[in-house]
Amino acid sequence: MRLLLSLLSPYKALVAGTLLMLLCDTAGMLYVPTQLSAIINVAVTTHDVNALMRHGVAMLIAALVGSGGYISSTYLASQLCAKVGRDLRMGVYESSLAFSGSDFNRFGTGSMITRTLSDVNVIQQTLLMTILMIVPVPLMCAISIILGFSTDAVMGRVLLVVTFASLAISVAAVLHSAPIFTRLQGFIDAMNVRLREAMTGVRVIRAFGKEAHERGRLDETFTDYATNAISVNLIFAVTDSMTFFLMNAVEALIMWLGADRVGVHAMQIGSISALVEYAMLIMSFMMMAQFALLSVPRALACLARASEVLGLSPEIRDLASCSPADDPAVDEVARFDQVSLRFSDADEDTLHDLSFSLRRGQVTAIIGNTGSGKSTIAKMLLRFNDVTAGSLRFGGIDVRNLAQADLRARIAYVPQKAWLFSGTIAQNLRHGNDEASDERLWHALEVAQASFVRELPEGLGTRVAQGGTNFSGGQRQRLAIARALVREADLYVFDDSFSALDYKTDAALRHALSAELSGAATLIIAQRVSTIHDANQIVVLKDGSVVGRGTHEELMDGCPTYRAIADSQTRGEGDHGGR
Ligand SMILES: Nc1ncnc2c1ncn2[C@@H]1O[C@H](COP(=O)(O)OP(=O)(O)OP(=O)(O)O)[C@@H](O)[C@H]1O
Numbered sequence: 392m393r394l395l396l397s398l399l400s401p402y403k404a405l406v407a408g409t410l411l412m413l414l415c416d417t418a419g420m421l422y423v424p425t426q427l428s429a430i431i432n433v434a435v436t437t438h439d440v441n442a443l444m445r446h447g448v449a450m451l452i453a454a455l456v457g458s459g460g461y462i463s464s465t466y467l468a469s470q471l472c473a474k475v476g477r478d479l480r481m482g483v484y485e486s487s488l489a490f491s492g493s494d495f496n497r498f499g500t501g502s503m504i505t506r507t508l509s510d511v512n513v514i515q516q517t518l519l520m521t522i523l524m525i526v527p528v529p530l531m532c533a534i535s536i537i538l539g540f541s542t543d544a545v546m547g548r549v550l551l552v553v554t555f556a557s558l559a560i561s562v563a564a565v566l567h568s569a570p571i572f573t574r575l576q577g578f579i580d581a582m583n584v585r586l587r588e589a590m591t592g593v594r595v596i597r598a599f600g601k602e603a604h605e606r607g608r609l610d611e612t613f614t615d616y617a618t619n620a621i622s623v624n625l626i627f628a629v630t631d632s633m634t635f636f637l638m639n640a641v642e643a644l645i646m647w648l649g650a651d652r653v654g655v656h657a658m659q660i661g662s663i664s665a666l667v668e669y670a671m672l673i674m675s676f677m678m679m680a681q682f683a684l685l686s687v688p689r690a691l692a693c694l695a696r697a698s699e700v701l702g703l704s705p706e707i708r709d710l711a712s713c714s715p716a717d718d719p720a721v722d723e724v725a726r727f728d729q730v731s732l733r734f735s736d737a738d739e740d741t742l743h744d745l746s747f748s749l750r751r752g753q754v755t756a757i758i759g760n761t762g763s764g765k766s767t768i769a770k771m772l773l774r775f776n777d778v779t780a781g782s783l784r785f786g787g788i789d790v791r792n793l794a795q796a797d798l799r800a801r802i803a804y805v806p807q808k809a810w811l812f813s814g815t816i817a818q819n820l821r822h823g824n825d826e827a828s829d830e831r832l833w834h835a836l837e838v839a840q841a842s843f844v845r846e847l848p849e850g851l852g853t854r855v856a857q858g859g860t861n862f863s864g865g866q867r868q869r870l871a872i873a874r875a876l877v878r879e880a881d882l883y884v885f886d887d888s889f890s891a892l893d894y895k896t897d898a899a900l901r902h903a904l905s906a907e908l909s910g911a912a913t914l915i916i917a918q919r920v921s922t923i924h925d926a927n928q929i930v931v932l933k934d935g936s937v938v939g940r941g942t943h944e945e946l947m948d949g950c951p952t953y954r955a956i957a958d959s960q961t962r963g964e965g966d967h968g969g970r
Pocket residue numbers: 492493734735736737741759760761762763764765766767768807
């Protein structure tokens with residue numbers, strides 16, 4: 392509720408306007424039957440045309456005020472809820488941007504999508520229904536009962552009983568269906584996860600002939616959702632029938648009792664129509680409120696889920712806002728000093744006691760067995776994960792004292808999985824630098840050996856599908872490299888970025904890079920010895936520890952792990968006919 396109040400607080404004027412219009416709507420709606428009963432009473436008793444006209448005009452004004460109030464309150468409430476929904480959606484999305492990998496894993500991608508889209512929609516819709524269907528109910532019931540008592544005490548008591556009976560039906564329905572609604576939101580999460588998995592892994596599913604198995608898994612999830620949704624609908628159907636039965640029974644009761652009360656001159660005949668109308672309004676409003684109330688527990692569950700995301704303190708935070716030293720004369724761009732790292736969800740360290748520097752004008756390479764922690768080193772440089780022990784300095788300052796945005800602005804990163812965004816090639820390349828001219832983009836493409844773009848009919852304007860799936864693995868890698876080169880950085884990190892390239896392109900690319908990046912530090916993470924052969928410094932990792940450091944020749948002499956990797960690759964190439 393605190394979250395909801397904080398979301399509403401910027402829109403106090405809109406809230407006040409909506410409530411005022413709701414008041415006009417309710418007052419207008421109740422004044423119409425009051426005037427109608429007066430018209431009938433006047434017509435039956437006095438035939439006073441002036442009085443009839445007066446009541447007719449009053450009825451018209453009440454109808455106009457009520458309709459105006461209804462239209463305005465609906466419009467203002469829709470605006471209010473759309474704004475609250477937008478703010479919440481942005482809040483959840485922006486919080487997720489600050490998450491580390493482990494933070495994100497806590498919720499999972501499927502759940503994060505549900506929380507950002509479906510959950511917020513449920514909150515937005517329920518807020519709208521609450522304002523329009525629940526807020527006016529107490530006022531509507533109170534005024535109807537007062538009007539009932541002012542007409543006749545017996546009829547006033549009838550309206551009181553009608554109110555409590557409708558309330559009892561609503562409370563019973565809400566209590567029965569609320570837990571099911573909360574469960575339904577969890578099922579949406581599960582459907583989202585399974586569907587995403589099935590769609591992204593569709594080729595694997597087909598290749599292994601697992602369509603039936605996958606269909607079975609999806610069917611199970613959909614059936615769970617459907618079974619629960621049917622239970623809720625059953626409760627709705629029963630409550631609706633009970634309320635409709637009550638409406639008809641109450642109408643008959645008021646007619647019957649009313650005739651009696653008119654007979655004993657306790658009230659006038661026209662008042663019967665007003666009382667029937669009050670009772671119908673009470674019950675139809677209760678029915679609408681009950682419909683809206685059913686969504687409240689689900690919306691509260693969604694609010695709690697949004698609060699979890701908003702309230703999570705990210706593992707990686709900006710504690711201080713020093714800027715990295717901006718001195719190109721300083722040789723050492725980054726320095727690992729006895730660095731160890733343990734992921735928050737792991738039982739032991741992934742990296743142990745690493746010490747080495749990345750220097751301007753030098754190429755440092757990291758090689759090692761799979762899972763040895765090579766990519767984790769790159770992620771630490773970008774502060775996707777922070778050190779657990781030791782220190783990692785960038786521009787002479789511990790990265791934990793640097794603002795993440797400042798640090799990342801100084802690094803150009805090519806991730807292991809060359810992810811491209813939907814849009815055009817130019818838009819993708821400008822992720823590296825918004826201001827880059829077309830000449831700079833072409834130059835970066837040339838260095839990245841991505842001259843195939845020149846042969847595309849639309850050149851830089853060529854469309855890129857989501858994830859870059861309309862390009863081959865090697866083309867994607869070269870576009871991702873060009874994107875990094877568009878940025879002017881102190882450190883260029885290539886995480887296994889040459890693996891999809893043939894040996895000739897790999898060699899040409901490294902040659903072009905050495906001229907292009909001579910003023911910056913370069914870190915190349917690779918599996919192939921041929922890719923890092925010429926590096927100024929090669930760091931050999933084994934199970935998270937540095938087991939060798941030096942040039943290719945030095946390591947071939949003094950590092951058995953490196954020699955074993957090199958030998959296995961030379962043998963492998965020999966077996967396959969050499970390079
Ligand atoms: N978020 C995480 N939580 C827990 N463990 C993780 C996480 N990310 C990576 N790891 C583990 O850390 C280890 C090192 O992973 P990393 O991706 O750095 O290896 P790598 O040397 O780059 O491997 P590859 O050559 O296969 O890409 C692996 O055992 C991996 O399972």
